[in-house]
Every structure is written in C-alpha cells, then in structure tokens.
Amino acid sequence: xxxxxxxxxxxxxxxxxxxxxxxxxxxxxxxxxxxxxxxxxxxxxxxxxxxxxxxxxxxxxxxxxxxxxxxxxxxxxxxxxxxxxxxxxxxxxxxxxxxxxxxxxxxxxxxxxxxxxxxxxxxxxxxxxxxxxxxxxxxxxxxxxxxxxxxxxxxxxxxxxxxxxxxxxxxxxxxxxxxxxxxxxxxxxxxxxxxxxxxxxxxxxxxxxxxxxxxxxxxxxxxxxxxxxxxxxxxxxxxxxxxxxxxxxxxxxxxxxxxxxxxxxxxxxxxxxxxxxxxxxxxxxxxxxxxxxxxxxxxxxxxxxxxxxxxxxxxxxxxxxxxxxxxxxxxxxxxxxxxxxxxxxxxxxxxxxxxxxxxxxxxxxxxxxxxxxxxxxxxxxxxxxxxxxxxxxxxxxxxxxxxxxxxxxxxxxxxxxxxxxxxxxx
Amino acid sequence: xxxxxxxxxxxxxxxxxxxxxxxxxxxxxxxxxxxxxxxxxxxxxxxxxxxxxxxxxxxxxxxxxxxxxxxxxxxxxxxxxxxxxxxxxxxxxxxxxxxxxxxxxxxxxxxxxxxxxxxxxxxxxxxxxxxxxxxxxxxxxxxxxxxxxxxxxxxxxxxxxxxxxxxxxxxxxxxxxxxxxxxxxxxxxx
Numbered sequence: 001x002x003x004x005x006x007x008x009x010x011x012x013x014x015x016x017x018x019x020x021x022x023x024x025x026x027x028x029x030x031x032x033x034x035x036x037x038x039x040x041x042x043x044x045x046x047x048x049x050x051x052x053x054x055x056x057x058x059x060x061x062x063x064x065x066x067x068x069x070x071x072x073x074x075x076x077x078x079x080x081x082x083x084x085x086x087x088x089x090x091x092x093x094x095x096x097x098x099x100x101x102x103x104x105x106x107x108x109x110x111x112x113x114x115x116x117x118x119x120x121x122x123x124x125x126x127x128x129x130x131x132x133x134x135x136x137x138x139x140x141x142x143x144x145x146x147x148x149x150x151x152x153x154x155x156x157x158x159x160x161x162x163x164x165x166x167x168x169x170x171x172x173x174x175x176x177x178x179x180x181x182x183x184x185x186x187x188x189x190x191x192x193x194x195x196x197x198x199x200x201x202x203x204x205x206x207x208x209x210x211x212x213x214x215x216x217x218x219x220x221x222x223x224x225x226x227x228x229x230x231x232x233x234x235x236x237x238x239x240x241x242x243x244x245x246x247x248x249x250x251x252x253x254x255x256x257x258x259x260x261x262x263x264x265x266x267x268x269x270x271x272x273x274x275x276x277x278x279x280x281x282x283x284x285x286x287x288x289x290x291x292x293x294x295x296x297x298x299x300x301x302x303x304x305x306x307x308x309x310x311x312x313x314x315x316x317x318x319x320x321x322x323x324x325x326x327x328x329x330x331x332x333x334x335x336x337x338x339x340x341x342x343x344x345x346x347x348x349x350x351x352x353x354x355x356x357x358x359x360x361x362x363x364x365x366x367x368x369x370x371x372x373x374x375x376x377x378x379x380x381x382x383x384x385x386x387x388x389x390x391x392x393x394x395x396x397x398x399x400x401x402x403x404x405x406x407x408x409x410x411x412x413x414x415x416x417x418x419x420x421x422x423x424x425x426x
Numbered sequence: 427x428x429x430x431x432x433x434x435x436x437x438x439x440x441x442x443x444x445x446x447x448x449x450x451x452x453x454x455x456x457x458x459x460x461x462x463x464x465x466x467x468x469x470x471x472x473x474x475x476x477x478x479x480x481x482x483x484x485x486x487x488x489x490x491x492x493x494x495x496x497x498x499x500x501x502x503x504x505x506x507x508x509x510x511x512x513x514x515x516x517x518x519x520x521x522x523x524x525x526x527x528x529x530x531x532x533x534x535x536x537x538x539x540x541x542x543x544x545x546x547x548x549x550x551x552x553x554x555x556x557x558x559x560x561x562x563x564x565x566x567x568x569x570x571x572x573x574x575x576x577x578x579x580x581x582x583x584x585x586x587x588x589x590x591x592x593x594x595x596x597x598x599x600x601x602x603x604x605x606x607x608x609x610x611x612x613x614x615x616x
Contacts, residue, residue, distance in 0.1 A: 035522040035530075036481075037511045037518075038481050038514050041514065074482065074483045097514055098514065106481070106515075
C-alpha cells in the first residue's frame with residue numbers, strides 16, 4: 001500500500017470513528033434528556049387551582065406562561081410547583097398533566113393545597129436616590145403580614161416626586177382577599193412636614209392665582225381594588241387631605257377627593273422569544289363640594305409604556321399626559337425634571353410651581369445594563385403656552401432598581417449635566 | 427423448556443408497619459441466576475399509580491436480596507432505580523433503568539413494566555449449594571421528590587446509595603412494598 005492510500009484509509013477510519021463517537025454522544029445526551037414518556041407532548045395551556053395567578057409574582061406567572069408551546073419537562077414543572085408553593089405558602093403544590101384538546105397536546109394543572117396563613121415581615125428601602133439638584137430622597141418601608149392582610153409602616157423624606165419636599169410617616173393596611181382574591185381593600189394614612197425650595201417661594205409671589213404653601217399635610221386614603229379581567233385592575237377610593245396653610249394666617253384647609261385608577265400591564269412573547277411589555281394606566285382624582293373640600297378640581301393622568309426586549313437589547317417608549325381642571329393645591333400640580341422624568345432638567349427650572357397641564361415622552365435603548373435615553377416634555381397652565389424641553393443622557397441600570405445616570409438638557413448656551421444615582425422602582 | 431424452571435409461591439413475612447405492602451413472590455432459577463417474577467402489579471398501584479396517571483415520573487428503587495434466613499445474612503444483592511412514566515394519550519407505561527447500562531422499555535402495561543424491572547435484577551446463585559435453604563426478599567420504594575429530584579442524574583445511582591436507602595427507617599406516609607419467599611432450595615427451583 002503506498003503512502004497516499006494509507007493516509008486516505010486512516011482519514012476514513014478517523015472520520016468514521018469521529019462520526020460514531022458523535023452519534024454515540026448525541027444518543028447519550030438524548031437518552032439523558034428526559035425519562036418521562038410525556039415529554040414528547042406539547043403543553044397547550046397551564047392552569048392553577050386553589051390559588052390565583054394574581055397572588056404570585058410576575059416572574060413566576062411569566063415562567064408558567066412560557067410552558068405553553070414547549071414540550072413537557074418534568075423538572076421544569078417540579079421547579080415551578082416548588083416556586084408556587086413557596087410564594088403562596090402552601091403545604092402541597094402538585095402538577096397534573098391531562099390530555100389536551102387535540103392529540104399530542106396536553107394541559108398542565110398546578111393544584112395548590114393547604115395554604116398557610118401568611119406571617120412574616122420585611123423591611124426594605126423602596127427608594128434611596130441622590131439627585132445633583134434635589135439632594136437625597138429615601139423611603140424605608142416595613143411590612144408585617146398576617147393572614148391575608150399586610151400592615152405597612154414607612155418613613156420617608158422625598159424631594160424628588162413633587163415640587164415640595166415632604167418628610168414623615170405613613171401607615172396602612174391591605175386585605176388581599178375579601179371573599180375572593182380578586183377583590184382587596186385597604187387604607188393608607190400619611191403625615192408629612194413640608195419644605196419648599198427658594199425658587200418655588202419666589203415664583204409664588206409672582207403667581208397669586210396659585211394656592212399657597214403649607215407646613216404640614218395629612219392624608220387618609222381608603223381604597224378598594226378589583227381585578228376586572230387579568231391583567232386589568234380598577235382601584236376606587238377616596239383621599240381626605242388636610243394641610244396647614246401658612247399665609248395670610250395659619251389655618252387648616254382640606255382637599256377631599258374621590259380617586260380611581262385603571263391599570264393594565266401585560267407581557268407578551270413572540271415566536272422568536274422576544275418580549276413585549278405593555279403598560280397603561282389612567283387615574284382620576286376629583287375633589288367636589290360633596291366632600292366638604294376647600295379645593296374643587298379634577299386631576300387626570302394617563303400613562304402608557306411599551307418595551308421590547310430581544311436578547312440583551314431593550315427598547316422602551318413611554319408617554320404621560322395630564323390635565324387638571326379647577327384650582328388644585330400645590331401637591332396635585334404636575335412636576336417634570338427629576339430622576340425619572342425629563343432627566344437633565346431640574347423641576348425648579350422647568351416650572352418651580354408645577355403646572356396644570358403636562359405632556360412627557362421618553363425613549364430609551366439599553367444593551368445589557370448600559371442605557372442611552374431621550375426625554376421630551378412640557379408643562380404649562382391653562383391659557384398659557386409651555387416650552388417644550390428635551391434632554392439626552394446615558395447611564396447604567398441593573399434591572400432590579402439600581403440606576404446611575406448622567407443627563408444633559410438640550411438648550412442653547414451652557415448645558416450643565418445632572419447626575420443621579422440610587423435604587424428606585426419606576 | 428430449555429431451562430428448568432419451577433415457580434414457587436411462598437408466604438410472606440408479616441408487614442413491618444403501616445404502608446408496607448406484604449405480598450407473595452414468584453422465584454425461579456435459570457442459567458446460574460435467581461430471578462423474581464411478578465404475575466400481577468405490585469408496586470404500580472395506589473398513590474404511585476395516581477401520580478403516574480397525573481403525568482409525573484415516579485422513580486422506584488428496587489432491590490432483590492438473597493438471604494440465609496428470614497433475618498439471616500445477605501448472600502447476594504441486586505438493586506436498581508427505575509424511572510416510570512405513564513403515557514397520557516396512549517395509556518401505556520414506559521420504564522427506564524437509571525445508571526450505567528441504561529435501558530428502557532415503552533408501550534407496556536403495568537404488569538409488563540414491573541416484570542421488566544424485576545427481570546433486570548437477577549442475583550447470582552454461585553456458591554449456593556443445591557440443598558442449602560435460602561430466602562429471597564424484594565424491596566420496592568418509590569423515591570420522594572428530594573431523593574429523586576433529578577432522575578437523569580446518573581452519578582447518584584450506586585449500590586451503596588441504594589443499600590443506604592433501603593436501610594433507613596420507613597418515613598411517615600411512605601408506601602413501601604416488601605415481599606419475601608423462603609425457605610427455598612436451588613434443587614427445588616430447577
């Protein structure tokens with residue numbers, strides 16, 4: 001046998017050996033993949049009994065929804081059953097596979113049994129942020145769960161959300177199951193002391209039509225929430241606010257309003273596994289003479305958001321629009337220019353007294369944790385025109401609430417960036 | 427028949443406690459090995475069967491032991507773990523023996539599935555004299571979620587681990603199948 005023929009034969013033998021090894025490996029992997037004979041069937045739907053999807057976390061709900069269209073996987077089902085058991089504090093969560101509506105399809109049912117009364121407590125920083133113009137803001141909440149109810153107690157000092165800095169306590173209770181887990185009731189009592197920025201005080205002197213500042217504010221807000229059709233919820237309630245106005249003489253005023261909020265949040269996943277998050281909400285606060293109020297107004301706020309996530313990339317779009325009719329107190333007026341709206345601007349520059357009309361749009365692109373964003377928005381009062389402002393920025397966010405951003409206002413002249421950092425749920 | 431086989435049905439030891447299913451056992455000897463056979467479903471019953479019919483995989487640890495007496499010394503032992511599942515659409519069982527030399531069977535009834543498990547657990551009769559009395563014991567224990575969390579996990583299937591499993595006391599609510607036959611003699615089985 002000449003050398004060329006030997007090499008050819010050796011190559012063929014090696015190729016054959018390699019092929020046989022590959023086939024054997026593939027077979028071994030296949031054999032180890034799943035020992036359950038039902039793993040060849042496709043899940044057509046997933047249900048839960050003895051508990052509600054509303055009571056489990058969004059992440060777990062999503063993981064349950066992801067099962068649809070997949071082949072049955074015993075380990076995944078057991079893992080999800082364990083998570084349901086943990087979240088619903090149930091004694092047993094078993095899963096049952098039944099025939100689907102057509103051959104080769106099956107339905108998965110998680111059966112929740114022996115739910116224990118919820119006990120336990122946790123203390124968490126809901127918000128802890130630093131904004132270069134506004135300083136620090138923090139919210140520390142303690143939750144104590146008992147049965148189907150949860151008591152909340154929080155201390156806070158927030159100079160970010162409104163045009164006032166409000167600091168104080170809030171306490172509340174929420175009962176998650178009133179006959180059905182689709183209906184819950186609760187209340188929140190808050191008591192705050194206010195601090196005002198010099199810009200706001202100066203602007204007030206030039207705007208006599210805007211109600212004055214106050215030193216303290218208390219709010220009692222009972223609410224009832226009903227799940228209309230998952231994921232659509234409606235909350236209705238009232239807000240009884242009393243605040244101590246300082247000028248012209250110290251006295252107490254009230255702003256009592258009925259409140260309602262309609263909320264929708266849904267995550268969809270397309271055939272490629274890309275995620276689409278859709279969120280929308282509308283809230284109304286209407287203060288009428290019926291409630292013995294010193295202020296009569298109706299505050300409407302609409303929000304919409306959409307985000308698209310593909311692998312490590314994320315594109316998010318957001319819109320907010322608001323309008324207040326009547327004469328609202330300062331805490332109801334809209335403000336833009338903080339850690340989440342019109343980033344790059346200070347709210348004391350955009351409108352130190354806030355405004356009764358607001359429009360805001362934002363666009364954000366992220367790759368892994370890095371983000372670039374663009375915000376645009378305007379504030380104005382009825383009969384006046386508002387200046388449309390823009391800002392650009394970049395930052396980092398880990399998806400669990402931590403963020404860091406450097407935002408630039410888009411304007412002629414010197415643009416001083418605003419740095420913000422912290423932990424917050426937007 | 428090519429090999430001498432004689433089935434012996436023996437009475438069983440008393441149940442060790444609640445949840446222990448004491449049953450009869452069929453034993454035969456062939457080609458230097460002693461095998462246990464099942465004429466009717468023994469462990470694919472009750473709660474395990476219900477779990478299977480709900481689409482779950484149930485892993486059974488099965489052990490066949492050759493003893494010098496009912497409470498005597500162990501002469502030989504064979505053990506294995508079997509992952510059993512029930513086809514929701516075809517209403518047939520599938521069994522996979524876990525561990526080295528993995529084998530499986532599918533589209534079988536309950537009795538056939540059990541027989542297949544027992545068939546693969548023969549013990550050697552070498553060193554056993556034809557007239558010496560001996561006992562055969564069958565232990566079947568469905569593994570709990572914790573013990574059988576990963577039925578695909580091959581590394582965990584060792585004889586030592588199975589012996590440890592069968593040696594530990596029975597837990598509350600655990601269903602364990604135990605059957606014993608004896609005294610038997612090789613001469614009678616041929």
